Amino acid sequence: MMTTNRTDITVIPPVEPEASPKLVKIVPKGSIRLAFWGLRIYIVLMIIAVIIGFSHGIH
Amino acid sequence: MLKRNLAATAQILDDAELRAEDQARITRLRESSGWAKKILLLFALVGPGILVMIADNDAGGVITYAQTGAAYGIGFFIPAIVIGGFIAYAVQEMTVRLGAVTHRGHAEMIWGRYGAFWGWFSLIDLVVANVLTLITEFIGITVGMSVFGVPPLFSALGGILVDTLILLVLRYRAWERVSLWIALGNLVFIPLVLMVHPHWGEVVSAFSHWTIPGGFGPVFLFVVLANFGTTIAPWMLFFQQSSVVDKGLTVSDVRHGQIDTAIGSFAMVAVALALVVLTGTLAFGHSGSSSYNIQHIIALVGQRLGATGQDLFALGLVEAGTIAAIALTASTSWAMGEAFGWPKSINLPWYRGWKFYLPGLLSAVVAAIVVLIPNAPLGFLNLTVQVIASIFMPAALMFLLLLLNDRTIMGIHVNRPWQNLTAYSIVGLLVILNGLYGLSVMLPKLL
Numbered sequence: 245m246m247t248t249n250r251t252d253i254t255v256i257p258p259v260e261p262e263a264s265p266k267l268v269k270i271v272p273k274g275s276i277r278l279a280f281w282g283l284r285i286y287i288v289l290m291i292i293a294v295i296i297g298f299s300h301g302i303h
Numbered sequence: 304m305l306k307r308n309l310a311a312t313a314q315i316l317d318d319a320e321l322r323a324e325d326q327a328r329i330t331r332l333r334e335s336s337g338w339a340k341k342i343l344l345l346f347a348l349v350g351p352g353i354l355v356m357i358a359d360n361d362a363g364g365v366i367t368y369a370q371t372g373a374a375y376g377i378g379f380f381i382p383a384i385v386i387g388g389f390i391a392y393a394v395q396e397m398t399v400r401l402g403a404v405t406h407r408g409h410a411e412m413i414w415g416r417y418g419a420f421w422g423w424f425s426l427i428d429l430v431v432a433n434v435l436t437l438i439t440e441f442i443g444i445t446v447g448m449s450v451f452g453v454p455p456l457f458s459a460l461g462g463i464l465v466d467t468l469i470l471l472v473l474r475y476r477a478w479e480r481v482s483l484w485i486a487l488g489n490l491v492f493i494p495l496v497l498m499v500h501p502h503w504g505e506v507v508s509a510f511s512h513w514t515i516p517g518g519f520g521p522v523f524l525f526v527v528l529a530n531f532g533t534t535i536a537p538w539m540l541f542f543q544q545s546s547v548v549d550k551g552l553t554v555s556d557v558r559h560g561q562i563d564t565a566i567g568s569f570a571m572v573a574v575a576l577a578l579v580v581l582t583g584t585l586a587f588g589h590s591g592s593s594s595y596n597i598q599h600i601i602a603l604v605g606q607r608l609g610a611t612g613q614d615l616f617a618l619g620l621v622e623a624g625t626i627a628a629i630a631l632t633a634s635t636s637w638a639m640g641e642a643f644g645w646p647k648s649i650n651l652p653w654y655r656g657w658k659f660y661l662p663g664l665l666s667a668v669v670a671a672i673v674v675l676i677p678n679a680p681l682g683f684l685n686l687t688v689q690v691i692a693s694i695f696m697p698a699a700l701m702f703l704l705l706l707l708n709d710r711t712i713m714g715i716h717v718n719r720p721w722q723n724l725t726a727y728s729i730v731g732l733l734v735i736l737n738g739l740y741g742l743s744v745m746l747p748k749l750l
Contacts, residue, residue: 267407267415267712276705283698286738290694297690297745 321474321650322551348559349566350479351546354630355395355539356567357486360574361627362443365620366597368575371526372582373600374593380579381509387534388572390729392564394535395543397707397726399560402547404716409544411641413702426642428695430666433538433631435688437670440631442681443624445674446597450617459671466628466667470660475549475649482629488622489574491615496577498608501584535733536692537699538634545637549648554716628667636663690745697734704730
């Protein structure tokens with residue numbers, strides 16, 4: 245039995261949050277797959293820019 | 304083995320007891336009628352939104368807004384900051400729904416839904432960016448405390464001590480309430496701006512006559528990109544979602560979560576406006592004001608508003624660094640806990656949740672040490688934060704939008720068409736600005 249000085253939690257039973265849906269890894273398809281490729285290209289371009297920037301003495 | 308199982312059970316029971324107590328309090332308030340109870344319910348449920356938005360006005364933010372006001376006055380940036388507030392609300396509101404529906408943090412969602420590659424990518428980016436951002440927070444704390452004659456070593460130690468004690472000694476509800484009291488200190492810039500008696504007519508006319516002071520040039524573009532590009536930082540998505548989860552908010556609480564985020568956005572905008580108007584009134588137009596650093600600004604505030612004004616400004620800077628350090632530390636701990644499946648709640652006592660608390664506190668200690676290193680390349684580190692954020696931000700926003708449109712996990716709480724239209728427009732704008740900002744930092748001659 246769980247009781248505290250401030251709130252008697254046995255008076256009102258705690259509301260259990262809804263069960264979280266089980267997380268399943270997705271295999272990207274269609275537009276999501278395209279978005280992931282766009283992200284990869286963006287990251288590669290930015291990393292190239294970082295390398296160029298650092299090699300030219302980023303300030 | 305038995306000992307370990309008992310410890311794990313005790314840990315779950317501790318956490319469950321605290322959550323049950325919180326939930327009983329909320330249920331009682333929800334079932335009560337009357338305005339007083341409704342207001343009490345709102346007070347009980349607000350927290351993550353206000354904290355994340357106020358912490359976004361961190362030491363770096365205070366310095367940027369103050370320098371922007373000094374360099375450009377109050378013409379262009381007043382409306383821009385208001386738009387920034389709407390953008391911040393639209394993005395952060397999505398983390399409230401995601402957290403309340405899934406009861407999982409952002410790192411856990413990315414890891415679980417999109418796999419280890421994107422999980423590691425997000426985690427490494429977040430942790431590195433958080434450590435580097437923490438450095439700027441400790442710079443703010445040490446600079447602010449220097450006004451009171453406190454040496455940097457003691458200021459940094461004090462910052463670490465406050466951060467550590469709040470995180471380790473207090474449980475979630477108390478941690479959140481104490482953090483909110485500290486966040487209240489961010490509002491100190493509002494009485495300060497009233498002390499300089501700004502031209503309110505000029506502030507109002509900024510909305511009707513949106514002009515670019517000094518014309519559009521590469522330097523101005525850089526400042527625009529800095530202000531817009533850092534409106535939403537990656538840590539904010541992780542922090543608010545994890546905070547919503549740790550607070551135990553459910554779908555019934557989404558409305559209050561949205562109000563919480565709206566109040567936070569309003570406070571963030573009010574403080575940012577106060578800073579720009581303050582330095583726009585005090586410093587704009589002075590010779591060399593476009594290159595004022597924070598020490599120049601503090602000295603100017605002292606000259607014009609006296610010792611009280613200067614002390615208040617310095618305290619605001621220290622508070623901005625402290626509240627952001629508290630938020631960043633928690634965000635690192637939550638993300639690590641979510642990624643590696645560790646027990647991850649501020650409800651855990653330190654001796655049971657040390658694995659969860661350690662990464663966040665370690666990041667703060669590293670940041671404080673770096674600040675104390677003589678001649679540390681702080682400017683370079685600041686640029687690196689911006690570069691990492693500009694690479695990471697589009698990824699973080701893309702994951703957020705994908706998750707909010709994932710009916711399998713969001714059910715009926717997926718983004719509605721108008722929410723997607725708003726969100727995609729914002730994400731598109733932020734991706735372009737972040738990309739341009741990253742490029743302008745890395746390849747300054749390009750823009």
